[in-house]
Amino acid sequence: ALSDRLQKILGGFRSRARLNAAEIESGLREIRIALLEADVNLKVARGFVTRLKDKLASETVGRALTPAQTIVKLVHEEMVNVLGGDEAAQLAATSYAGRFSPMMLIGLQGSGKTTTAGKLALRFRNEGQRPLLVALDLKRPAAVEQVSIIAGEIGVAAHSGTATTPVDLAREALSYARKEGFSPVLFDTAGRLQIDTELMDELTAIRQVVEPVEVFLVADAMTGQEAVNIAQAFNEKVALTGVILSKFDSDTRGGAALSIRETVGVPIRFVGTGERPDEIEPFYPERWASWILG
Amino acid sequence: ATGEAELGEEYYSELHDALILADIGAALAEKTVSWLRTTSSEQGVSSSEVARQLLKQRLTEMLATEEPKPLFADERLNVILFAGVNGTGKTTMLAKIARLLLDENLSVVAAAADTFRAAAVEQLSIWGQRVGFPVITGAQGADPASVVYNTVEHALAQGKHAVLIDTAGRMQTKTALMDELSKIGRAARKVVEKRGEDPDEKLHEVNLLVLDATTGQNAISQAKLFSEAIALHGLVLNKIDGTAKGGVIFPVVATAQVPVMFLGVGEDVDDIVEFDAAEFASALLD
Numbered sequence: 049a050l051s052d053r054l055q056k057i058l059g060g061f062r063s064r065a066r067l068n069a070a071e072i073e074s075g076l077r078e079i080r081i082a083l084l085e086a087d088v089n090l091k092v093a094r095g096f097v098t099r100l101k102d103k104l105a106s107e108t109v110g111r112a113l114t115p116a117q118t119i120v121k122l123v124h125e126e127m128v129n130v131l132g133g134d135e136a137a138q139l140a141a142t143s144y145a146g147r148f149s150p151m152m153l154i155g156l157q158g159s160g161k162t163t164t165a166g167k168l169a170l171r172f173r174n175e176g177q178r179p180l181l182v183a184l185d186l187k188r189p190a191a192v193e194q195v196s197i198i199a200g201e202i203g204v205a206a207h208s209g210t211a212t213t214p215v216d217l218a219r220e221a222l223s224y225a226r227k228e229g230f231s232p233v234l235f236d237t238a239g240r241l242q243i244d245t246e247l248m249d250e251l252t253a254i255r256q257v258v259e260p261v262e263v264f265l266v267a268d269a270m271t272g273q274e275a276v277n278i279a280q281a282f283n284e285k286v287a288l289t290g291v292i293l294s295k296f297d298s299d300t301r302g303g304a305a306l307s308i309r310e311t312v313g314v315p316i317r318f319v320g321t322g323e324r325p326d327e328i329e330p331f332y333p334e335r336w337a338s339w340i341l342g
Numbered sequence: 343a344t345g346e347a348e349l350g351e352e353y354y355s356e357l358h359d360a361l362i363l364a365d366i367g368a369a370l371a372e373k374t375v376s377w378l379r380t381t382s383s384e385q386g387v388s389s390s391e392v393a394r395q396l397l398k399q400r401l402t403e404m405l406a407t408e409e410p411k412p413l414f415a416d417e418r419l420n421v422i423l424f425a426g427v428n429g430t431g432k433t434t435m436l437a438k439i440a441r442l443l444l445d446e447n448l449s450v451v452a453a454a455a456d457t458f459r460a461a462a463v464e465q466l467s468i469w470g471q472r473v474g475f476p477v478i479t480g481a482q483g484a485d486p487a488s489v490v491y492n493t494v495e496h497a498l499a500q501g502k503h504a505v506l507i508d509t510a511g512r513m514q515t516k517t518a519l520m521d522e523l524s525k526i527g528r529a530a531r532k533v534v535e536k537r538g539e540d541p542d543e544k545l546h547e548v549n550l551l552v553l554d555a556t557t558g559q560n561a562i563s564q565a566k567l568f569s570e571a572i573a574l575h576g577l578v579l580n581k582i583d584g585t586a587k588g589g590v591i592f593p594v595v596a597t598a599q600v601p602v603m604f605l606g607v608g609e610d611v612d613d614i615v616e617f618d619a620a621e622f623a624s625a626l627l628d
């Protein structure tokens with residue numbers, strides 16, 4: 049773990065007040081490597097280390113802390129800072145009660161959109177609302193069935209329409225939801241590549257119909273260096289209101305969280321922690337920072 | 343720029359960045375760049391074109407493994423198992439490989455051994471109908487190994503050439519699920535042993551780990567822990583039609599010593615490519 053590696057390199061307690069240049073260099077090198085191994089984007093890792101260098105140069109090693117502990121504390125603070133502090137927890141307390149709340153889930157193939165739609169629907173149901181799940185994926189075999197099975201398992205309504213294109217289906221579901229008083233309305237879309245112009249245009253068309261109050265990019269927590277490009281492309285096409293990182297129950301360090309938040313500027317709202325509909329929680333930067341620092 | 347200055351600091355720094363961005367990982371990126379520095383100076387290389395050739399050669403060699411097992415063997419029941427973490431494209435790849443085998447006039451039957459996920463069996467059944475292979479199912483929540491057992495029994499009785507096993511996505515860190523996978527991996531042999539026959543003579547088993555090209559360094563952990571649950575004979579790298587280069591496959595092959603067999607290049611049944619290391623290395627460097 050990074051904190052252990054730093055401890056090994058920088059040794060025990062000392063009477064000197066500051067870290068010397070050589071110590072800062074070796075400490076920063078370890079941090080940069082750890083960030084890259086955690087799949088943090090290269091540019092983001094570099095920027096992070098550069099900011100940290102300035103902080104370390106002027107930091108006084110506390111009497112009760114080893115140099116490694118001092119560095120870890122600063123890294124932890126900087127990470128929580130970049131990740132928006134407790135903004136996700138605050139946003140998770142958003143109440144959609146009393147206002148019609150359509151929401152979209154978008155992202156690459158297999159990232160966990162459909163499963164996440166079910167998780168959000170269950171949260172809203174537990175908050176006393178009447179959510180509606182809408183399957184807009186007409187391409188993947190049994191995608192619509194998957195949504196209706198999930199809906200049945202969590203005791204939530206699923207819309208089954210007759211329209212034959214995702215845009216028309218969205219329109220149909222929207223008017224059904226308004227008429228029957230369902231809210232929030234969760235639109236589960238088909239997975240698509242951010243470089244597929246036709247499908248990205250379809251997303252814009254769906255957004256125009258749905259007029260969502262939330263647009264969530266569902267991304268795999270174990271995504272590598274491409275996380276930034278992917279998030280950026282989706283954000284440019286349909287302005288994101290949040291990112292949900294799925295599959296955080298793997299042993300991935302989830303560097304994509306730092307990369308996406310810093311570069312795209314969209315908050316990481318939730319993390320998926322398993323396959324069951326109750327396995328979702330607000331994103332806690334403190335926890336993520338401790339996880340990366342080991 | 344041409345001439346001596348071509349392989350200067352800027353060249354190596356840009357190369358290092360390109361390798362990292364391709365998900366090859368910090369350790370291997372550093373090792374590869376230092377190898378190129380040494381080799382270039384030893385061989386008096388000064389042009390980036392020659393350096394690229396050296397690099398491509400080196401990367402290609404990294405993907406070579408000893409004694410790769412063929413996907414298919416005559417005179418035996420071929421059992422091909424698709425394993426991997428959630429959402430990597432296992433079910434879709436099974437359909438693609440079924441298509442390849444059917445095109446060779448081989449008979450195929452699939453075992454719907456994902457008895458857990460919503461609509462997993464329905465998804466595979468639809469592929470079976472589209473592509474033209476029967477799918478043997480069990481009850482929702484049934485023991486996956488029992489579905490494999492029944493399918494292998496059926497395949498032996500009917501003289502089928504291949505059984506393709508679809509398994510549920512699972513995180514490599516969940517011991518109970520990895521134990522379940524080990525059990526699934528033993529099911530075919532149990533059928534043969536029960537008939538009093540030798541599984542090593544009767545079966546040709548190929549266990550494939552299906553990886554997503556967008557995955558970062560976690561693929562290394564996936565390969566390690568999956569290989570502890572079942573013997574791995576091949577890797578599949580899916581979604582290479584996206585922008586991710588799938589460079590993590592280099593440290594994965596280095597640690598797992600298992601060859602890449604196929605690339606998934608899209609969502610349709612014919613979006614499959616037989617893996618070619620040199621082509622892959624070349625594409626990575628572009």
Ligand SMILES: Nc1nc2c(ncn2[C@@H]2O[C@H](COP(=O)(O)OP(=O)(O)OP(=O)(O)O)[C@@H](O)[C@H]2O)c(=O)[nH]1
Pocket residue numbers: 155156157158159160161162163164185188191237238239240294295296297319320321322323327428429459511513
């Ligand atoms: N372990 C774990 N598995 C997850 C999580 N979220 C989703 N999954 C699984 O990931 C796989 C893919 O999930 P889906 O919901 O089908 O993904 P999708 O984005 O809708 O896929 P497409 O519609 O094909 O693009 C399934 O096996 C899910 O059960 C999570 O947080 N943890």
Ligand SMILES: Nc1nc2c(ncn2[C@@H]2O[C@H](COP(=O)(O)OP(=O)(O)OP(=O)(O)O)[C@@H](O)[C@H]2O)c(=O)[nH]1
Pocket residue numbers: 157158188239241426427428429430431432433434435456459462509510511512580581582583584605606607608609613
């Ligand atoms: N672009 C692209 N999409 C793919 C590829 N292979 C599979 N997909 C898509 O990825 C999504 C997940 O595929 P599945 O076959 O359901 O994946 P899986 O591994 O069986 O998923 P689980 O069983 O839930 O773990 C689907 O939307 C597929 O169409 C590929 O090579 N390229």
Ligand SMILES: [Mg+2]
Pocket residue numbers: 161162163185191236237238239
């Ligand atoms: Mg889906």
Ligand SMILES: [Mg+2]
Pocket residue numbers: 432433434456462508509510511
């Ligand atoms: Mg599957």
